[in-house]
Amino acid sequence: MIDLRSVLALFAAITKSWMRSKTxxxxxxxxxxxxxxxxxxxxxxxxxxxxxxxxxxxxxxGKETNLSKFFIEAxxxxxxxxxxxxxxxxxxxxxxxxxxxxxxxxxxxPKGFEQNALNKSISVRIGVITDTFARLMERYGKxxxxxxxxxxxxxxxxxxxxxxxxxxxxxxxxxxxxxxDSSYPIIYGILRSxxxxxxxxxxxxxxxxxxxxxxxxxxxLRAADYYLSGYIAAFIMTNGIIGVTSTVSEYRRNGTxxxxxxxPLSKTSWIMAxxxxxxxxxxxxxxxxxxxxxxxxxxxxxPNFFAWLLIFIGAITFCSMGxxxxxxxxxxxxxxxxxxxxxxxxxxLSGAFWPIEIMPDYLQxxxxxxxxxxxxxxxxxxxxxxxxxxxxxxxxxxxVLAVVFIPLAIKVTKWKELD
Amino acid sequence: MSGKVIKEAIDRKLTREKVIEVKELVKYYGxxxxxxxxxxxxxxxxxxxxxxxxxxxxxxxxxxxxxxxRPSDGVAKVLGYDVLKDENEIKKRIGVMPQNFNTLERxxxxxxVELIAKIYxxxxxxxxxxxxxxxxxxRNKKFHTLSGGMRRRVGICMALVGEPELVFLxxxxxxxxxxxxxxxxxxxxxxxxxGKTVFxxxxxxxxxxxxxxxxxxxxxxxxxxxxxxxxLILEYGGxxxxxxxxxxxxxxxxxxxxxxxxxxxxxxxxxxxxxxxxAGKAIAELYENECKIRIVEPSMDDVFMNxxxxxxxxxxxxx
Numbered sequence: 001m002i003d004l005r006s007v008l009a010l011f012a013a014i015t016k017s018w019m020r021s022k023t024x025x026x027x028x029x030x031x032x033x034x035x036x037x038x039x040x041x042x043x044x045x046x047x048x049x050x051x052x053x054x055x056x057x058x059x060x061x062g063k064e065t066n067l068s069k070f071f072i073e074a075x076x077x078x079x080x081x082x083x084x085x086x087x088x089x090x091x092x093x094x095x096x097x098x099x100x101x102x103x104x105x106x107x108x109x110p111k112g113f114e115q116n117a118l119n120k121s122i123s124v125r126i127g128v129i130t131d132t133f134a135r136l137m138e139r140y141g142k143x144x145x146x147x148x149x150x151x152x153x154x155x156x157x158x159x160x161x162x163x164x165x166x167x168x169x170x171x172x173x174x175x176x177x178x179x180x181d182s183s184y185p186i187i188y189g190i191l192r193s194x195x196x197x198x199x200x201x202x203x204x205x206x207x208x209x210x211x212x213x214x215x216x217x218x219x220x221l222r223a224a225d226y227y228l229s230g231y232i233a234a235f236i237m238t239n240g241i242i243g244v245t246s247t248v249s250e251y252r253r254n255g256t257x258x259x260x261x262x263x264p265l266s267k268t269s270w271i272m273a274x275x276x277x278x279x280x281x282x283x284x285x286x287x288x289x290x291x292x293x294x295x296x297x298x299x300x301x302x303p304n305f306f307a308w309l310l311i312f313i314g315a316i317t318f319c320s321m322g323x324x325x326x327x328x329x330x331x332x333x334x335x336x337x338x339x340x341x342x343x344x345x346x347x348x349l350s351g352a353f354w355p356i357e358i359m360p361d362y363l364q365x366x367x368x369x370x371x372x373x374x375x376x377x378x379x380x381x382x383x384x385x386x387x388x389x390x391x392x393x394x395x396x397x398x399x400v401l402a403v404v405f406i407p408l409a410i411k412v413t414k415w416k417e418l419d
Numbered sequence: 420m421s422g423k424v425i426k427e428a429i430d431r432k433l434t435r436e437k438v439i440e441v442k443e444l445v446k447y448y449g450x451x452x453x454x455x456x457x458x459x460x461x462x463x464x465x466x467x468x469x470x471x472x473x474x475x476x477x478x479x480x481x482x483x484x485x486x487x488x489r490p491s492d493g494v495a496k497v498l499g500y501d502v503l504k505d506e507n508e509i510k511k512r513i514g515v516m517p518q519n520f521n522t523l524e525r526x527x528x529x530x531x532v533e534l535i536a537k538i539y540x541x542x543x544x545x546x547x548x549x550x551x552x553x554x555x556x557x558r559n560k561k562f563h564t565l566s567g568g569m570r571r572r573v574g575i576c577m578a579l580v581g582e583p584e585l586v587f588l589x590x591x592x593x594x595x596x597x598x599x600x601x602x603x604x605x606x607x608x609x610x611x612x613x614g615k616t617v618f619x620x621x622x623x624x625x626x627x628x629x630x631x632x633x634x635x636x637x638x639x640x641x642x643x644x645x646x647x648x649x650x651l652i653l654e655y656g657g658x659x660x661x662x663x664x665x666x667x668x669x670x671x672x673x674x675x676x677x678x679x680x681x682x683x684x685x686x687x688x689x690x691x692x693x694x695x696x697x698a699g700k701a702i703a704e705l706y707e708n709e710c711k712i713r714i715v716e717p718s719m720d721d722v723f724m725n726x727x728x729x730x731x732x733x734x735x736x737x738x
Contacts (some may be wrong), residue, residue: 009537
């Protein structure tokens with residue numbers, strides 16, 4: 001019942017009609033591009049950084065002490081902080097309590113930081129040495145001759161006197177921060193690790209356990225890389241569920257559908273033509289987004305065969321969903337409304353624009369019920385992570401949906417008794 | 420030539436080959452009956468009209484014949500094919516302009532016509548159709564920029580381009596201004612000359628008189644009468660009316676000599692004659708008495724009035 005010649009003729013006609021529709025082109029192409037540019041510019045280069053004000057009160061002769069300078073450099077080198085300096089004459093407590101002071105995170109390095117740290121490190125080192133000798137004597141004392149033992153004991157006593165002479169108050173840094181600040185645990189954690197590393201360095205200990213982060217792929221990933229596939233998937237979905245739904249019901253309202261139904265054209269050919277058109281649209285959209293991603297955000301992703309395959313299946317699935325909605329809902333405004341009501345929540349809930357991990361558990365559960373979730377996850381898996389196995393569920397879910405919705409679209413599309 | 424000879428000549432010309440046969444057609448919408456045992460026939464080469472007010476069942480009938488609706492009961496055959504069994508065979512052979520015709524609005528006239536040609540698999544030049552309908556000047560204009568009359572011509576062009584034997588035009592001139600309506604009439608007359616059979620629906624009586632060979636009058640889902648237009652007018656037109664000025668002295672007296680059916684209408688006196696012979700006598704005498712008179716032949720309006728008891732207004736409502 002599918003007449004290829006008619007399908008192609010109709011495909012060409014509705015594509016021309018779409019190209020000449022300003023709203024059609026806007027929502028299918030310009031809107032996605034705008035969002036990519038806006039969100040990409042805001043979040044694209046993002047490596048998350050926390051603003052941290054640092055006030056260094058540890059000065060000698062008007063100059064910052066070496067150790068406090070090193071500490072601030074160490075904070076900077078984590079890459080986690082956007083360190084801003086506060087002058088020494090500012091009252092940090094007062095400032096942090098001011099309403100106008102937005103970022104309430106101040107790290108104070110008090111006077112005497114270097115002195116205390118060095119003294120403490122000497123006392124700790126002495127403690128370590130005395131302790132080492134004590135253990136040595138305890139374990140291997142019987143092998144050591146008496147004169148050597150006497151010297152050692154003498155040395156231990158001297159060390160003990162020196163240890164008592166050095167001040168042993170700990171070096172301190174003070175973090176002024178509200179514990180309800182959502183980033184408190186992260187900032188506290190990073191600070192702890194910096195101070196630990198610092199402590200180790202000061203007592204001359206090697207780092208014994210080291211954590212190295214290895215990226216999942218060889219590519220350097222940024223937010224823009226991560227979201228590109230999300231945008232492509234989301235807008236193929238909206239083109240189907242909003243675009244197709246409203247176009248189909250508009251064609252029925254204004255009589256175009258009746259005109260076509262009165263020709264030998266079959267209903268299946270009509271649906272095919274729409275599916276082919278949406279597939280073309282999806283291809284163009286993907287090319288455009290990938291190109292802009294490369295041009296503006298230097299994203300080097302080229303969809304491979306499987307990415308294109310998933311894009312085809314996605315376009316077919318969401319187009320047939322649109323055909324079903326457009327077929328069921330008679331009123332044009334209602335059809336557009338329902339399309340929007342389905343597509344927009346799906347866009348935001350499915351995690352196409354941000355990782356679903358940041359959403360509450362029950363919303364994560366909801367996300368996994370949405371077809372778009374599988375579409376963008378699969379696409380990301382193939383395009384960004386080079387992981388074809390990770391897209392298996394996506395192929396399965398979207399494939400099954402296509403197999404269900406295409407016959408359903410054929411069933412609910414009216415080709416007779418059109419009002 | 421006598422009337423009988425003419426009638427036979429017309430019969431021969433129409434060849435009496437049935438292209439549409441409708442028997443006892445019934446259509447329900449839910450509990451509402453839209454068509455109640457509708458029967459009529461349409462012959463090859465004629466312009467046939469289904470005429471009636473809004474809601475009478477014209478579009479329902481036409482859309483059953485176009486295979487766009489399913490009949491609830493009865494038989495409808497188009498070009499010998501059953502509408503329920505041979506949808507494809509019928510659709511290949513007919514051309515359709517639906518009611519309130521519309522098409523892809525952002526496509527040009529040419530693109531729209533080409534689309535339909537391609538669907539029908541027609542490879543011949545569509546330009547001759549554009550020329551025939553006077554559309555060559557607007558071929559590259561987008562459909563939505565056209566006037567109502569032009570749109571209908573595009574609709575007829577799209578109905579023709581598939582080279583059909585039979586063309587359905589559902590209310591082809593509704594809502595058009597008088598000039599646009601006349602333009603569409605000229606196009607429809609062309610179709611007849613091309614040998615097409617034309618089935619049209621309308622609520623304009625003058626359209627039926629102007630264009631049609633035969634008509635069925637339909638009201639409330641029932642066919643009231645089907646016949647040739649001339650027959651309908653002669654039979655049910657209510658005879659000739661002679662209208663004289665109220666002040667014209669003897670007019671009243673003379674009219675009453677030949678007919679009982681005399682009445683006053685505004686500043687005129689009207690005599691109605693069933694018999695043309697009596698009317699002739701009255702006309703002769705009125706002229707002899709130098710009465711100023713107008714002779715009004717009966718029209719389809721009168722036929723409808725006499726058969727249905729009401730008239731149809733400009734918008735297609737019964738009044």
